[in-house]
Amino acid sequence: MRAFVIEQLKKGTVQSGRAVPKLESGEVLVKVSHVALNPTDWKHLDLVGNLDSTLGCDYSGTVESVGEGVSRLKVGDKVCGVVHGGKFPQRGSFAEYLTIKEDFAMVVPSGMSEADAATYGVGFCTAAMVRRAEARMGESLLARRSEMQLTHQFLVSGGSTSVGLFTLSLLRQLGINSIATASPHSFDLVKSYGADHVVDYHDKEAAIKEIQKVTGGGVVGGLECIGGDDNFNLSVRAFGEEGGQLTTLTLIPDDAIKLRREVKIDRILLYTVFGYSFEFLPGKPHLPAIPEDKAWFIEFVKRAQGDSGLVSTTKANPVDLRQGGLEGINEGLDLLRQNKVSGKKLVYKVEQ
Numbered sequence: 539m540r541a542f543v544i545e546q547l548k549k550g551t552v553q554s555g556r557a558v559p560k561l562e563s564g565e566v567l568v569k570v571s572h573v574a575l576n577p578t579d580w581k582h583l584d585l586v587g588n589l590d591s592t593l594g595c596d597y598s599g600t601v602e603s604v605g606e607g608v609s610r611l612k613v614g615d616k617v618c619g620v621v622h623g624g625k626f627p628q629r630g631s632f633a634e635y636l637t638i639k640e641d642f643a644m645v646v647p648s649g650m651s652e653a654d655a656a657t658y659g660v661g662f663c664t665a666a667m668v669r670r671a672e673a674r675m676g677e678s679l680l681a682r683r684s685e686m687q688l689t690h691q692f693l694v695s696g697g698s699t700s701v702g703l704f705t706l707s708l709l710r711q712l713g714i715n716s717i718a719t720a721s722p723h724s725f726d727l728v729k730s731y732g733a734d735h736v737v738d739y740h741d742k743e744a745a746i747k748e749i750q751k752v753t754g755g756g757v758v759g760g761l762e763c764i765g766g767d768d769n770f771n772l773s774v775r776a777f778g779e780e781g782g783q784l785t786t787l788t789l790i791p792d793d794a795i796k797l798r799r800e801v802k803i804d805r806i807l808l809y810t811v812f813g814y815s816f817e818f819l820p821g822k823p824h825l826p827a828i829p830e831d832k833a834w835f836i837e838f839v840k841r842a843q844g845d846s847g848l849v850s851t852t853k854a855n856p857v858d859l860r861q862g863g864l865e866g867i868n869e870g871l872d873l874l875r876q877n878k879v880s881g882k883k884l885v886y887k888v889e890q
């Protein structure tokens with residue numbers, strides 16, 4: 539088969555004659571239809587990936603064959619979701635075929651296009667995983683739902699990111715009010731995904747003032763999608779006097795912890811949902827397996843898939859369907875590297 543492989547760091551090439559991944563027990567073989575790009579893909583290609591591994595996490599496709607013990611999925615099912623790309627020769631999605639445990643693959647709702655379905659990968663699953671982080675920090679957001687219905691109480695810093703748009707849509711379904719940061723050109727989009735109020739992040743002091751005013755004294759929960767000192771400073775200072783819980787997708791700067799001790803901060807890393815220990819940063823100790831994250835994910839996939847699941851009730855990211863198939867992916871990775879992608883998902887049809 540053909541696959542987009544990390545040939546050297548910073549150099550990804552499409553290689554022919556790669557072995558089709560072998561089915562293991564409990565897995566399905568998926569003929570990939572479309573793939574979507576995430577920042578993690580270029581970060582793996584340039585920085586933390588393993589040579590000779592297949593890049594890519596998000597996919598949609600059709601089940602081609604099933605392994606021993608598979609009971610929920612069958613040949614011909616349309617599926618989508620996330621695989622752990624950039625670390626293993628046989629696991630990435632930027633390829634004609636991939637294998638995935640059936641527990642981790644979501645059945646695509648009928649009527650959904652394969653291009654839209656490909657967006658329910660890293661962004662969607664990470665947005666859902668925020669609930670896991672909150673449980674770990676000690677307080678479920680749902681327990682404070684009635685309080686949060688009073689005003690705009692949950693901050694999404696980076697409302698127009700892929701994770702941000704899915705988070706806003708999920709919050710709306712939970713009945714939780716949200717306030718998001720974005721550029722003015724993204725305001726309408728972010729509102730259409732569920733934000734009650736949107737604030738321009740470019741002037742951080744003005745943004746903090748506006749958040750404090752609109753929420754009547756600060757938020758009680760939040761998600762930091764962007765990271766870095768300035769954005770953490772904004773997120774932490776957006777909280778009210780009593781503090782609360784801030785989930786983040788990136789490294790937590792020491793200053794953010796010191797600034798507001800009453801704001802608990804926890805980082806999530808989606809890859810822990812696969813349930814094994816792995817080397818995340820080259821040369822550093824392996825991250826341990828987190829069985830609770832895997833158990834959560836298996837239950838989540840069941841709730842998310844199919845005609846009545848969360849995939850069907852949660853809007854796809856806006857799709858920018860690009861030309862070029864697997865060969866076009868380098869161009870898309872470059873746009874992401876240069877922060878030139880705003881409020882949309884770059885999607886490629888895998889030509890076969």
Ligand SMILES: NC(=O)c1ccc[n+]([C@@H]2O[C@H](COP(=O)([O-])OP(=O)(O)OC[C@H]3O[C@@H](n4cnc5c(N)ncnc54)[C@H](OP(=O)(O)O)[C@@H]3O)[C@@H](O)[C@H]2O)c1
Nearest residue numbers: 577664696698699700701720721724787806807808880881
């Ligand atoms: N830990 C994990 O498991 C995990 C999972 C998923 C993603 N991530 C990481 O989370 C980050 C976001 O990923 P993504 O795929 O959701 O991003 P994305 O869709 O590629 O993000 C693009 C958006 O970033 C927004 N943006 C840039 N700077 C901003 C700022 N200072 N404040 C608010 N918004 C800003 C832009 O908004 P405007 O155009 O409106 O300015 C643009 O729409 C990446 O660093 C990614 O690697 C981590």
